[in-house]
Amino acid sequence: MKLAVPERDPNATPRRLLLLAIPAIAVGILAALVLWSVDAIAGALDGLLWTTWPDALGVDPSGWWIVLVLTTTGLAVGLALTFVPGHGGPDSATTELTPPPMKLSALPGLALVTILALAGGVSLGPENPVIAINATLIAAILARLLPQVPGQLAMLLATSATIGALFDTPVAAALIFTGVVAAVKAGGSLWDRLFLPLVSAGAGAMTMHLLGAAVFAFDVPPYDSPQAIDLLTGSAVAIGAALVGLAALAAFPWVYRAFHAMRHPIIVTTVGGLVLGLLGLIGGPITMFKGLEQMGELLQNADDYDGAQLAAIAGIKTVALLVAASALFRGGRVFPATFIGVALGMLGHVLIPGLPLGLAVACGVLGLTLVVTRDGWVAIFLGVAIGGDITLLPVLCVVVLPVWLMVTGAPEFRIQPPAPAPADPSATHAPPGPPEATSAR
Incomplete structure (x- = not known):
């Protein structure tokens, strides 16, 4: 042909x-x-x-x-x-x-x-x-x-x-x-x-x-010998991370509505800052900031964290991301989502010891960022970039498939801005409900 x-x-x-x-x-x-x-x-x-x-x-x-x-x-x-x-x-x-x-x-x-x-x-x-x-x-x-x-x-x-x-x-x-x-x-x-x-x-x-900017690469043990079982265990970690992302997506409109009910920007951001401060006090500095340096710290000291600590770090960072995004702070969601994916991948490695750390982290990043970015190429790229190992690529290209089926029908990870008021002043409106995450589908 x-x-x-x-x-x-x-x-x-x-x-x-x-x-x-x-x-x-x-x-x-x-x-x-x-x-x-x-x-x-x-x-x-x-x-x-x-x-x-x-x-x-x-x-x-x-x-x-x-x-x-x-x-x-x-x-x-x-x-x-x-x-x-x-x-x-x-x-x-x-x-x-x-x-x-x-x-x-x-x-x-x-x-x-x-x-x-x-x-x-x-x-x-x-x-x-x-x-x-x-x-x-x-x-x-x-x-x-x-x-x-x-x-x-x-x-x-x-x-x-x-x-x-x-x-x-x-x-x-x-x-x-x-x-x-x-x-x-x-x-x-x-x-x-x-x-x-x-x-x-x-x-x-x-x-x-x-200019000497920080390199988007981390010290992760290489993924030397791909095994057939890794497709199953890696998919389990990616699906678990995606479920966390979908739960955060479902909560996003409600958190956004709660903060915007305060109306005034100064009150919204001050209360948001207070909540973020309390979350940072509980989770420590590693759950703060955009997450790039914190990813390196987490991976460098991987042996210092047990499953409960990693779950707490991922959970606190997820809540912090929702609060920061809802409380009028300006910033993107990809970097903190990648950090959450790293923590969830490390948790997957703890729960499934036979799953190599590099692959576990890559699958966690893939699952979480696929929900946030809705782009399979970017999710695969970030998984390979964090792991720093091209050997991960074939496995991730398979692992992404079931995760994509999970997220493809979900809305985008952002809030639909309010529609402009109609020109006709006599038009009637239904009572406003919670803001919805928008979908381009």
């Missing part, structure tokens, strides 16, 4: 792709610099809040200080959302990974509340707000300097560049946008359409690497 070769996109000539590669590289570098700047400022403030000031005051940063800092962080975020122009951008609980561009005036406020949340220990990652900042900023720059670059392409380059910078590799962006590009009905070669996003993603990843 002869396979059909897709027709070439007439706009994707080698000369045009080469010319556009130059701004694509610039976009990648700029996106990485924005991410690095946000991380650097948040890291400096983190050092003040959790090291310098506690040392100067002679207090234990793992005790009541956690409650104080997170409550104060909530108050500061609430004040910023109320009084800073742009009000911190859209609620992260209602946005996708690739939101539409905002007004430029909203970017400083969004950056401020993101930095406060990252430094204060809120259980959210930087991905959603930094992608929003980069997409808005780059779309505006290209519209002014290179108006011939379509706005949709500018958004695509900015998003892929930020994803490449976040994970220190362009592979994640390629996998994410493979699904996006495949959904386009305009025809043409897939790789012609992926060429420029990959250029931006590669430039972003290399820039972060050259």
Whole structure:
């Protein structure tokens, strides 16, 4: 049988792709610099809040200080959302990974509340707000300097560049946008359409690497000898992690409604910060922050945790993620979800000692992130990236199948924003119920 070769996109000539590669590289570098700047400022403030000031005051940063800092962080975020122009951008609980561009005036406020949340220990990652900042900023720059670059392409380059910078590799962006590009009905070669996003993603990843950013890789024992039984035990861990994710998904609208019943942003974020502080006091610093460094700490000291401790860490982090996402804090859900997946994978290894640690962790990450991202490629990528072992790939490609059947009919892991009021003032409305997690299906 002869396979059909897709027709070439007439706009994707080698000369045009080469010319556009130059701004694509610039976009990648700029996106990485924005991410690095946000991380650097948040890291400096983190050092003040959790090291310098506690040392100067002679207090234990793992005790009541956690409650104080997170409550104060909530108050500061609430004040910023109320009084800073742009009000911190859209609620992260209602946005996708690739939101539409905002007004430029909203970017400083969004950056401020993101930095406060990252430094204060809120259980959210930087991905959603930094992608929003980069997409808005780059779309505006290209519209002014290179108006011939379509706005949709500018958004695509900015998003892929930020994803490449976040994970220190362009592979994640390629996998994410493979699904996006495949959904386009305009025809043409897939790789012609992926060429420029990959250029931006590669430039972003290399820039972060050259700036010395933390590498998205961890010290996990290699998975040397795949066994048939690993398909069964690995699937059990992935399914268990997915069930935890689905339970969190079911609770998300109710937690969101409970916090938003308080109405005023300052009250919502302050109470949210207090709750996060109490959770941090119970679970310790390892259950706080976006989760990247904490994943490394958890895996490095894997032998120090028993099943009950790992279950508690995963449970507390899950609650912290729901609270942080519901209480108007700006941030993404992928990084904390990956941490939860690591903890659940380690728990699976404790419960099934014959299951290698690397595979158990990869399956836990796959199951949890598949619920949160609803993207099988990204879930597989994160599982392999955490385990750092390409040998995991064939097993994960099988394990993902039953988990996908579980999650494919569930709604997305975000809150559907309220619909605008109808123009007809005489229109009647049913009483509002709890907000629902949205579904694109």
